[in-house]
Amino acid sequence: MDRIDVPSDVVIRRLPLYARSLRYLLDEGIHSVSSQELGERINVTAAQIRKDLSYFGEFGKQGIGYDVEKLLNHIERILGLTQRWPVVLIGVGYLGQAIARYDGFNNQGLHMVGLFDSDPAKIGQLVGELPILAYARLHDVIREQHVRLAIIAVPATYAQAVADMLIESGVRAILNYAPVILQTPDDVWVRYIDPVAVLHSMTYYLAREGGEIS
Amino acid sequence: MDRIDVPSDVVIRRLPLYARSLRYLLDEGIHSVSSQELGERINVTAAQIRKDLSYFGEFGKQGIGYDVEKLLNHIERILGLTQRWPVVLIGVGYLGQAIARYDGFNNQGLHMVGLFDSDPAKIGQLVGELPILAYARLHDVIREQHVRLAIIAVPATYAQAVADMLIESGVRAILNYAPVILQTPDDVWVRYIDPVAVLHSMTYYLAREGGEIS
């Protein structure tokens, strides 16, 4: 019996980019795209787009391309974005505030349901519509709202302890902004936002430009 | 004549993680590590660390491992972090403020030299030590301070135009927080911080947990 060919994580990570580009196309009033055109917009080859989509079905028409709205709907369903996922945010410093206020986190399948901070002075303050809550409330909010997705925006030293609490309460996926690698069980998904590391990888190339260093 | 084996970009992207982990080790007073121990901290195999480092030289001792401080110094030199790179930030909304105030961007080789915004009401306001400047000043600041690194934190609709201005003025590497793929010349490095796309790739797995969807 053949195992079905399961899409790898690199494929899954590209799907949100396809979805976003399709949303922009729709905004522009464009109703049909070829893999070639879509690829040019997001710097991906046409073959890769077709291959990626082929893991999930046949969404195009030969000679024509893809119906933008239909393909978008397919991808959103594949990604689970037709549901609304409740999200909690831990750490409401400057970064946490920016996250809490950015509507990308309160849209298209995501839905911020709780902000938490350890600083007693912040408890009760509103950020947008939501009050900042104490960690004591974390467990109950996660349980009551069936939260499985969390964002960590606390200082590096607290990130692991926060992750442990979150997982203990039932969180299954974490987006971590703190500059530490988290140790978590195999059935928890962790991804990192690490702008400083990204900048540090670009200085490598800058340092070698213009032939100053071989 | 043999071509030297050049490290690929995946390798370069891991170096900052090695460097950071070594800094933490140093803070903890640990002066020696094996590739095994380092790997466990950052969830990378020992073989991969040794292979990555081998592109740049021989930094360890058989039977012993690596001297933490020495290896850190080597990696920082490789990444160009022994220089200080002037950075400009375009877009000083909530996110831009968080970036401007985070000292990870003002440390270890990076050094924020200019904040820019299009909103006349913001011009002149201080964020930390730095005043917010008008776009009209962008070109001169980039030229005068020899800026080659920029961070874009403007809304998606303006990001491409901002990138064009930056590149025109001499910027060679861009960290883009706006949710759009930028079209840039081949000799400009662009990297993306895209937390919403990352969350959207995790909902894929969440939607399939517990066997609700096959």
Add this chain to the structure above:
DNA sequence: TAGATTGTTAATCGATTAACAATC
């Protein structure tokens, strides 16, 4: 010396791309 761990090679594994028959 015995034990540990590096640096490196070769084997494996996985991801991307080219190419084209199918077909709109």
Add this chain to the structure above:
DNA sequence: TAGATTGTTAATCGATTAACAATC
């Protein structure tokens, strides 16, 4: 129909891992 573009296979390319001689 002729032209365009898909879905898919096979070939290529690249990255990771296993294994081990060298050596501290």
